[in-house]
Amino acid sequence: MKAMNRQKLISVSTVLAVASLVATAIPAHAAHVGVSRSQIKLGMTLPMTGAASLGYNKIPGAAKAYFDYLNANGGVNGRKITLIVKDDRYVPTEAVARTNELILKDKVMALLAPLGTANVKAVASSVNPARRGVPVLFINTGFSGFADIKKYPTTYTILPSYVMEAKIMGEYIKENFAGKKIGLLYQDDDFGIDALAGFKTAGVNFAVTVGYASGSQSAAAAAGWITKFKAAKADVVILFAVSSATSAMLGTAAVLKYAPQWMLGSVGGDATTIKLTGVPAGVLYNAIGFSSVPATTDLNDEYIKLFSDLYAKAVPGSPFDLNVLLGMNSAFMTAQALKAAGANPKRKSLMAAIDSKGATFASSALVPTGYSKTSHVGLTGYWVGKYSPTGDLAPIGGTYVTYTTDSGTGAVVKSTYKRPAMPAKGLPN
Amino acid sequence: MRKQRLVALLSATALVTGVIVSIPVAANAAPACDGKVPIQSCVGVTSDGAPYAMSVPANFNGTVALYSHGYRYNIDIPAGVPLVGGYKITNTPEPVPGGNVAVATYFFSQGIAIMGSGFARQGWNADSAIKTNVELIDTFKKQFPNTKKVIAWGSSLGGFITQALNEKHPELISAAAPLCMADSLAAELTMAGDFLWGLKTLFDPSIKGSDYAAGAAGNAQSVGDIIKVLTVMSKLSAGISTGAWPDTSSATGKSLAAAGIPVRSALLLLGLMAGVPTQSAHFDSVSGPEGALKLTFPLAVSPALAILENGTNAAILAILATQDVELQTGGVSFDNTKTDYAARVEDERIIFNAALSGNAVINAMLGALSPANPGAPRIVGNAGAIAKLNALHVNTGKINVPTVLLTGVADPITPAGAVQRIVDIYAEQFANEKLAAIAKYKSTRSYVAPVKKLVTFWSITPSKGYTTFSSAGSPITTTPAAPGTNHCNFTTAQFLLVAKTLVHASKTGKLPLHSAITKAGNIYLDSQFRAPWLKYHNQ
Numbered sequence: 021m022k023a024m025n026r027q028k029l030i031s032v033s034t035v036l037a038v039a040s041l042v043a044t045a046i047p048a049h050a051a052h053v054g055v056s057r058s059q060i061k062l063g064m065t066l067p068m069t070g071a072a073s074l075g076y077n078k079i080p081g082a083a084k085a086y087f088d089y090l091n092a093n094g095g096v097n098g099r100k101i102t103l104i105v106k107d108d109r110y111v112p113t114e115a116v117a118r119t120n121e122l123i124l125k126d127k128v129m130a131l132l133a134p135l136g137t138a139n140v141k142a143v144a145s146s147v148n149p150a151r152r153g154v155p156v157l158f159i160n161t162g163f164s165g166f167a168d169i170k171k172y173p174t175t176y177t178i179l180p181s182y183v184m185e186a187k188i189m190g191e192y193i194k195e196n197f198a199g200k201k202i203g204l205l206y207q208d209d210d211f212g213i214d215a216l217a218g219f220k221t222a223g224v225n226f227a228v229t230v231g232y233a234s235g236s237q238s239a240a241a242a243a244g245w246i247t248k249f250k251a252a253k254a255d256v257v258i259l260f261a262v263s264s265a266t267s268a269m270l271g272t273a274a275v276l277k278y279a280p281q282w283m284l285g286s287v288g289g290d291a292t293t294i295k296l297t298g299v300p301a302g303v304l305y306n307a308i309g310f311s312s313v314p315a316t317t318d319l320n321d322e323y324i325k326l327f328s329d330l331y332a333k334a335v336p337g338s339p340f341d342l343n344v345l346l347g348m349n350s351a352f353m354t355a356q357a358l359k360a361a362g363a364n365p366k367r368k369s370l371m372a373a374i375d376s377k378g379a380t381f382a383s384s385a386l387v388p389t390g391y392s393k394t395s396h397v398g399l400t401g402y403w404v405g406k407y408s409p410t411g412d413l414a415p416i417g418g419t420y421v422t423y424t425t426d427s428g429t430g431a432v433v434k435s436t437y438k439r440p441a442m443p444a445k446g447l448p449n
Numbered sequence: 450m451r452k453q454r455l456v457a458l459l460s461a462t463a464l465v466t467g468v469i470v471s472i473p474v475a476a477n478a479a480p481a482c483d484g485k486v487p488i489q490s491c492v493g494v495t496s497d498g499a500p501y502a503m504s505v506p507a508n509f510n511g512t513v514a515l516y517s518h519g520y521r522y523n524i525d526i527p528a529g530v531p532l533v534g535g536y537k538i539t540n541t542p543e544p545v546p547g548g549n550v551a552v553a554t555y556f557f558s559q560g561i562a563i564m565g566s567g568f569a570r571q572g573w574n575a576d577s578a579i580k581t582n583v584e585l586i587d588t589f590k591k592q593f594p595n596t597k598k599v600i601a602w603g604s605s606l607g608g609f610i611t612q613a614l615n616e617k618h619p620e621l622i623s624a625a626a627p628l629c630m631a632d633s634l635a636a637e638l639t640m641a642g643d644f645l646w647g648l649k650t651l652f653d654p655s656i657k658g659s660d661y662a663a664g665a666a667g668n669a670q671s672v673g674d675i676i677k678v679l680t681v682m683s684k685l686s687a688g689i690s691t692g693a694w695p696d697t698s699s700a701t702g703k704s705l706a707a708a709g710i711p712v713r714s715a716l717l718l719l720g721l722m723a724g725v726p727t728q729s730a731h732f733d734s735v736s737g738p739e740g741a742l743k744l745t746f747p748l749a750v751s752p753a754l755a756i757l758e759n760g761t762n763a764a765i766l767a768i769l770a771t772q773d774v775e776l777q778t779g780g781v782s783f784d785n786t787k788t789d790y791a792a793r794v795e796d797e798r799i800i801f802n803a804a805l806s807g808n809a810v811i812n813a814m815l816g817a818l819s820p821a822n823p824g825a826p827r828i829v830g831n832a833g834a835i836a837k838l839n840a841l842h843v844n845t846g847k848i849n850v851p852t853v854l855l856t857g858v859a860d861p862i863t864p865a866g867a868v869q870r871i872v873d874i875y876a877e878q879f880a881n882e883k884l885a886a887i888a889k890y891k892s893t894r895s896y897v898a899p900v901k902k903l904v905t906f907w908s909i910t911p912s913k914g915y916t917t918f919s920s921a922g923s924p925i926t927t928t929p930a931a932p933g934t935n936h937c938n939f940t941t942a943q944f945l946l947v948a949k950t951l952v953h954a955s956k957t958g959k960l961p962l963h964s965a966i967t968k969a970g971n972i973y974l975d976s977q978f979r980a981p982w983l984k985y986h987n988q
Contacts, residue, residue, distance in 0.1 A: 113734035208807030233807030
């Protein structure tokens, strides 16, 4: 089949060359899929309803808030961005159906920020955006496998991989909790496989690991997990889990008065989401957390200031949290990619723009991205923080110290990355 | 489904033999025709003993549509057996799919005749059926010398036979339409056999599954297996909600049960290993009842129920086809001694991780099914029998005449991947034809673009979901099968779409533009749609 693809490429290009000899009736300005003279259509599937939607269902509103702002300021080269959002409820088969609708009926130019490893994988297998040449931008999963550019040539990650996160956690543990008994709660799928791989690379030895199957998390299950951590006398418990599992664990721990040193992974570590489930803010106090973007309460940060203002106007009363920030940041980077794709952006030029210029795009993130012609790896690191008495994550010592690494065996190093200044008014240059 | 088919066969018989004319006793004699107007009926027997029927309109325009029926079981099945009981071997000719009167009427309205053979033997009969069809075309042309064109179409195994005509005898046909086309026998048998082996290995080791005896004893064994499989499926149906494993489970199955592994996860794994679709007649893996199970049901339960529905079909096929093939090849023709089931589910274990209950459970199940576990013995095939199986006709995917493919995306018997394989191979063929045209242009300075000879109609499942629930939240399974599911589950509108496309192609030598194909519901013309190939191909 590989041979066929090569042949196809050769033949297509040659046919085009031949056709150009005689083509006289082709319109001079043929419209490209999802792009008209006045708008660019993007599509997004993620859980908007149901048990898995908590927190994540704010991402579309956040992205739209930025795009509305962009549109009000002229859009991208005069084209307004239209974001079409479909609810997949975190069910892979539904994600496939909704993504098909986005591509075939709504005819979007690109998919933006789909969420969940299983869903992104199901779409890759069944809808096959790669074969269709549809860009899948800034996916909301840190599964390191999606960085395989041969397997997913049109997919761009944005979150640091779970391997990277586990390696950076491991480094922090070595520096701060040497000799302590470490426990790990992880999701028993590829999310967890990445985590275990990262911790192994970092040389972390666990006193106890507890895996849970996706979908099995509940307060009752959490009580069982706590029993295991207690039995192992874990001093530090890492919750490398989704929001619902993290919340179930912390909520149940509060009831059972179980209070080890918590360490929260970024996936389930959004304080706003956790508190919405009824977990007292005090439970989070002094827990250690990780983030690649500034603290959402840091209004001194120019991105946080702009994004939180925009979001407050667009979605009044909705707290500005990590999901919102990541959604707006992805929209902001998408706008830059579209701008960099030229006056008449196409799917190919959009991807080429990220390949060539993505690493220099402005972003609220405090760590660099790894985009290049040979890499679709997004953010590559984290800073370490602690949760305040009100449950807000802030950098330890008040200063962001960022660490960067890769998804392989590369070392964890302090990052020297200097974040580009936000372009004027937060609009793409 | 089988009863529906029998009903359809009766209708077909009525259609083509409205007035029964006596079938010539001598094989390969000229057909006996009743000479009636407006439709003349002819019947006869080919040299291999295959009965056939022809219906020719008075305004016959020189085109005849040759239909090849699908796989029919090669043994009688006692009436008491659920689902398939009461079936008797029949070689009744079927000149249009299921005796569809609307389709026949359409052809007649165009001045087109119809014909079909019941074939000399049932079961997997592709090699002999190809010869029968070639002879039938010749017989028709002799009887009706003004015949100019032959349209070939067929369903399931008949689709395979039709594609074989496309490849081996393009000089005889003007257009072709393999419908719900079967893959090669080895590929089909591997899918069904893998699933049946899994059922036997985990849920009922008394299922024989292979190495059936000859004659009546073998028939009794296979019928006994069907009953056991249906019994196991019934127990699994209950177990999906209660968590209980069948009481007939093997020691391996019982150890997995003791480890707390949900039986629904085990059943789903077997389906995924075999390549059985995860959408079925009534389970879409999308919908959930209102309330607490709204998300859990589609995420964790529905895929297993879809495997239950689809797998029942696959397992029955496995039993009857295995027995049939063993009779033809003289020994055990299925061999899974080297099958890497873990590799088979490399992608699916990510997508269905929740329904499979996580990696620890998946690894435990795959470990239990590995060759390293003596409690999960693999089936060792007979080398001579497998060689004979491999010597049977296999389609290469070559497209020589304008061709229409129609298949359901969740067909459990002939999975859509069989069609995808043809689509992919033709893509390569077309690319080569373009290269040849370009090479010719370089020497002649005249570019003649190759004509696209293949269009694929995917019959899709409703994208919004189709599982329905009672007020108590229980799934309803008494409604008609959803479009795109079940085997060869096509509407008359879809058959007519294919028929009209074939007629257009036979007249013009070209397929119609996509924009002209809009009237049959649930048809998907997306050229980039992709179904996974059957697992046998190890793509």
